Amino acid sequence: MSSTTLSLSRRIQLREATPYLFRKALLLWLSVGWFGALVLPWYQAYDGFWSFIWIEDGWPLDDEYSPGILQIFMQDRLWLLPLMICIGLPIICFGWKRDDPRLANFLMGCGGLGLCWILLQGFVIGLRGWNSEAFLLLLGSPGPSQEGMGYGALLVASCLLFLFTQGWSLRGGVQGDGFVTGAIGLNVLLVLLFIFYPVVKILFSALLNEEGALAPILFFQKLTSERIWQLNCFNTGLSCGVAWNSLYLAILVGITTTLLGLAFALLVTRTSIRGKQAYRAITLLPIITPPFVIGLAIILLFGRSGVVSSFLEWAFGIPPTRWIYGLPGIWFAQTMAFTPIAFLVLVGVVEGVSPSMEEAAQTLRANRWQTFQTVTWPLMRPGLANAFLLGFIESLADFGNPLVLGGNFEVLSTQIFFAIAGAQADQGMAAVLALVLLGFTLTAFWIQRRWLGQRSYVSVTGKGDAGIPVQLPKRVRTGITLVCVPFGFLSLTLYGMILFGGFVETWGYKHNFTFKHYLDAFAVSWSDKFGLMWEGTAWNSFWTTLQISAISAPLTAGLGLLTAWLLVRQRFAGKDVFEFITMLSFAIPGTIIGIGYILAFNVPPIEITGTGIILIVCFLFRNMPTGIRAGVAAMAQLDPSLDEASLTLGAPSSTTLRKILLPLLRPAMLAALVFSFVRAMTAISAVIFLVSADYDMATSYILGRVENGDYGLAIVYSSVLIIVMLIVIGGIQWVVGQRQLGRRGSSPISWSGNG
Amino acid sequence: MNNTVHTAVEFLKVTKAFGNVKAVRDVSFQIKSGELVTLLGPSGCGKTTTLRLIAGLEMASGGQIMIGGRDVTQLPATDRDVSMVFQSYALFPHMTVLQNVSYGLTMSRLSKNLVEEQALNGLKLVGLTGFEKRLPSELSGGQQQRVAVARALVLEPEVLLFDEPLSNLDAKLRRRVREEIRDLQQQLQLTVVYVTHDQEEALAVSDRIIVMQEAVIAQQGSPRELYESPKTRFVADFIGDANLVNGQLVSSEGEMGKLQLDELTIQLPHLNLPIGEVTVAVRPEAIMLDPRPEATGIPGTVHKAVYLGSHLEYEIKSAVGELFVIDPLGKEFIAEGHPVRLRIRERGVNLVHD
C-alpha cells in the first residue's frame, strides 16, 4: 500500500471550486433577470405565449412589446421601477465574500421584496385600471392599466425567486442547500398560484350574490337548502337531497369496489387459477377508458332495448324496464370503473401479508380457515379501509357515469356542472355544492390520514421471505371464483360492445357493419399538392390531446417526484400545510377547478386561458398528487444514506437527485409518467371549460358527440384512445422491463389515489 | 503527508434542536489533525447527530463549527471538506465499484484520467484491486465496507467520518476490519471521527474518546484515561464493567482524598466531591479475593462462581453490596457459599460524580 499518490496540493485545488460556482450561479440568474427586464417584451402579446410575431412587429419600441425597462420610461409604468432595482442591486454582491453575513440578508431582501412587489402590482393594476374597489375610491378612476405578464416578467420573477431562495440557503435554511431552497421556493410559489389561488377564487364566489356583493345570508340559505339535504326518500316516495344521494352512492361504491378488488387480489395472488395475467389485464382496462364509455356500453347491454334486456324478454317474457337509470346504473358503472383502483391497492396489501406470519399461525395449529380469519384478514384490514376510501372519493368526484346513467338520481358532481352550465347559470350555487363535496372528500382524507396513517402499511422487508403464500380455504376460493369469473366476463362483454359499437351504423338500432364512423373521425387522404391530409374530424383534437398529454406527463411526474423528495427527504417549516395544499386539487371536483382556472387565469397578471398552457398546467397540478404518492412510496424504500453519501462526496443536491435518486426511482417515475399521461388523455370535468378552439381535447370532443347522440363516433374515438394508451403503456413498460434493476426490491407502484 | 498538527474540527457551544428536543446541547470539543476520535455513547445520546453536524447533514441551531480553521456553520454538506462512511455503506447500487469510488472525484471536476488513477489507488489501498467492474450487490459485506471506505478516502478530506461502520458485520470480521481502519488511519495520518456504541471497539481504535450522554459530553480523554479514571458514574459503567458502591469520603488534601469503604481505607483523587457519602466505581479485576479465614478486608460470601478458561468470574455478596469480580489468575477456585475477604487495588478504584 502506498500513500504517496495522495497529495495535499491537489486537494486544495479541488476544494476551492464551490464558492466560485456559487458566484457563477448568481451571475447566471441575474443575467436571466436582466435579459428579461432589458430585452424581452414585458407583457404577454395577444398572439399567445408561443407566438414570436413581436420580433418583427414593432419590438422593442412598440407599447405592446416593449421590455420592462422601456415600459418604465416610455409608457410611464413607474411601478415596474422597484423590480428593476431589486434585480439590479445584487450586482454589488460580487464584491462580497460568500460568508459575509450581509450577503444572505441582502439577497433575501431583494428577492423577497421583489417577488411581493411583482405579485402586488400584477394583482392591483389590471387590464382596465385598478383591480380593487379600495384603490378606485382612494386614487380615482380608472388608474393605470397593464396586460398579462409575458416573457420578461416571467424571467424577472424567476430571478427574484432565485435571489430569495439563495439568500435563504446562505442563512443556513434547509441544510444550507441552494438547490433545495430553490426547489421549495419554486414549488410553494407554483402551488400557491395554481392550486390555492384558483380554488380560493371559486370557493369565495360561494359567498357572493349575482351582483358580486357579499351575501352571507344567501350563502347560508343555499348551504342549508332542502335540495341538498332533504331526507324525503326515507319516509316518502320522493328523492333525497343531492348530498345524501352522493354520500349513499359513494358508500355503496366504496364497499363493492373494495370487495371486488379484494376478490381479484386474492384470486391473482393466492390461488393457482390459470390466466392470472389475463385477469390483471382485464382489471386494468377501465383505468385507460375515456369517460362515458362504460356508461354507454352498460345502456346498450342493460338498457330497455339493450341486448340483455331484449334477450330476457325474448326468452322469458320479462318486460324490459328502465332500472338501469339512476342509482343502480351509476353504482354498476362506477363499480366497473373503480374496482381496478381497489385491486391495485389491495394486490400490494395482500402481497405484503408476509407468508411467514401465516406459516407461523399454521404451526400454531390453526387450520386454513382459522389462519385466514385470525391472521390474513386482520393484517389486510387497514388496506381494505384504504381501498374503501379511495372508491368513496372516486365515486364522489365521478362525472361521466352519472351524466350518462343518472336518470332522476342527482349527485353533487353533475349538479355542480349543471349549476354552472345549465339553464340556471348559478355559479354561487355551484360553489356551494362544491363546498359540500369538498367537505365530504376532505373528511374522508382526514379519516384516512388520522386513522390509518401509520397502520395502513404492511411491512415488506427487502429480505426474501422464504414462505410460500398459503392457499385460500376452499369456501373463500369458491366464493371469489364465483364473483370474479362473471365480473371478468362482464368486463370483456362491455369492451366487446365498445369495439363492436364502432363498426355498426347506429348502435342499439341498426347493426349493419360499417367503417363510416372510423372514416368520419380518422380519415386520411393523399393529395399531390399538400401531401398527407388529415381529413377526419377527430384528428385535430387527437393530436392536441397527444401533444398536451405528452408534455404534461413528464412535467407532472417530474414535479411530483421533486415534491415527494422535498416531503420525504427535507425538513422545512410549514411542510404539513404545503402537503395539504398539494393534495387540495386532488380532492376538489374537476368542474370547480375548471371554472376556478378560468376565473383566475383569464385576466392579468397571469393570462393563459385559451392556450395549451392552461391545459398543461391544469393536468400538471391535478395529477401531481399521484406523482407525489408514487414518489413518496418509492423513496421510502431508498436508504436516505444514499443521498447523504452523495452529498458528503461533494455532489450538489441537484446532481444527487439526478445521478442517484432518479436512476433508482426509474420504475416509480415511469409509473407516474404513464399515469399522468393516461389521466391527461381521459380527464373530462376540468377540461370542458379549459378547451379552446386551438386546443380542443379528445374527451371534450367525445362529450360533444355524446350530447349530440353520435354514439358511433364517440365510441370509435374512445376505442382509438384506448388502443393508443395501450400502445404507449406497453412501450413504456417494455423500456422499464429492459432496464429495471433486479436487485433492489422495488415493489410495483400502485396507481392508487387519483381524482 | 500532512505533518503539521493543527485543529481539524472544532465545536464551540454547538446546539442542535429538533423541535423542542435538543439532540446536542452546548457541545464544545477540538479534534487535532491525524487523530482518531471516537464519539461513544448509548443510542439517543447525540453522537450520530454530532457526526452529522460535522458532515453538514444537519445544521446547527446554535454555536459554531470550524473545519480546518474555517467557519462552516452555515455551509452545506456538499461544500464541506469531509467525507463519510455510512452505517449501511450507502453504496450506489446502480454503479460499479469503480464508479462508486470515482463519484466524489468526478464531482471535483478532475480530468478523467486523474479520476481513474486516484480511484484505482483508493481501491488498492483497501485491497480491492480487481473488483472494479463489480456491482455492490456482488460483493460480500466486508468488501462493501471497504468500497465505502475507499470512496470516502480518495477525496482526501480534512476529516473522515465513520458512522458505526462495523455494525453490519459479523463478530469475527468486525475485529479484522476495525484493525484495518486503524492501520489505514495511522499510515495515512488521517483525521477520523468515528461513531460507535460499542465501548470495546472504541477502546481498540481510538486515540481519544468523547463519551456522550443525553446530548452533552460526559467525558473525553484517551481510552486509558477513560477506563482508569472515569469521572462519572455513567462513564465508569459504560466503559468496561464497574461495581458502583457507596463509600465515605472522610478527608481531602490537595488532589487526593481518603475514602473509607467498609473496613478499607483508600487514597484516591477526590474530584472536588464534598466530604461525606460518595459513589465509588470499582473495576471487577481490581478486587482481590482472599478465602483464608485470617485475611483482612471487606467481608463477603461467594454467591456464584463461573470458570471461563482464561479467568474466573465471581459474584460476591458483601458488606458494601453485591460485587462482580474477575480473577484473571484463576490460581484457586473458591466454591460457592465460601466466606471471603475483599481487598482493592488502588488503580482500579475511582470516585465518580453521579
Next chain:
Amino acid sequence: MRIAKRIGALMGAMLIGSVLQAADRLTLYCSPQIEWCELMVNTFEKQTGIRVSMTRKSSGETLAQIKAEKSNPKGDVWWGGTGDPHLQAAEEGLTEVYNSSMNSQLQDWALSPHKATGGRTVGIYMGGLGYGYNTELLASKGLPAPKCWKDLLNPAFKDEVQIANPNTSGTSYTTLATVVQLFGEDGGFDFMKQLHQNVSQYTKSGSAPIRAAAIGETTVGIVFMHDAVTQAVKGMPIQTVAPCEGTGYEIGSMSIIKGARNMDSAKKFYDFALTADIQSMAASVGAYQVPSNKGAKVPKEAPDLDSVKVIDYDHAKYGSKDVRTRLLSKWDNEVSTLPR
C-alpha cells in the same frame, strides 16, 4: 434524457406552428351540432381568408364561459344555440349591439329578439317545439298515436315520456313557457304536474329524450321538432308530432361578444351568417331548422311551420331573468317534488 429531447421537439413544433399564424382572425363560439359549426367555419374561411378558431360547446356552457371571461373576453362571435341564453347574455350586458345591413332580409320573428334586446342578438333559425315517438315501441305496446300535448297525459303513457329538466335545458324551459302561454299559468302548471306522472326521466340535455326514443329507451321524447326529424332522417323509427293545440318555438340566435378583439371579423361573420346562401346549406349537414333569411331555402325535411299552429311566443317576457327564475323555482317546488 430522451424524454427531455422529445419535449423539446414538441415545443419546437408548437413554436413553428404559431409563428406561421396569419394576422386576421376570428374566435367563434358555436353551439349547434359540430358538423354545422365546421361547415360554417370552412365556408367562412374560404370566402374571407380570415382564420377562424372555433369552440363547440352547448349554449349553457358557452354562457358560463362568456360570463367567466367577462373582464377579458376571448371570444368574438357566439353563433347558434337556443335564444334564451343569448337573451340572458344581452340582459347582463355581455354582448354587443350590432345592426347588420342584412337585417332587412330577415323574417320578422328573427328580428324580434333583436328589437327586444336593442340590437344585441338576432335570430338565425327557428325550430318549433313538439315531440317524437318511437313507432315500433308504440305499436308493440298498443298505445294510441299521440297528436296533441294533452294526449301525453294519458295514463297509458306512464313512464313512457322523457323531457329534459327545465333547470338544465333551454329546450325544456321553452316547453314550460309554451304550455304556460297556451294554457295560462295555472293550466300550464297543471299540465306539467300531470305530465310528471308519465315522465320516466328528466334528462339533462335538451335533445336527449329523442335520442332515447330513437334507440327505444323511451316511447316519447319532448324536443324541438327538427331534432326529431334528424333522427327520422337517420332512419330511426321516429314520428315527429306538431301538437294540435299549437306550440312554441326557439329562435336560434347569434350575438357578438362585448369587447371582442376582432370586431371587424366578428361583424363580417355576422353578416355572412345571415345571408341566404349560407343558411340554405344547413340541411346538407342534417340541420333541419327554418332559416331566418327570407331568401334561404327551407329544407324539405323541415317541419312545415305553415301547417303548424305556432303560438305568439313572447320571447322578451319569458326570456327575461325574473320570469324565468320565477317559473323555474315554481316548477322546482310544485312539480318536481310531486310523488309519482
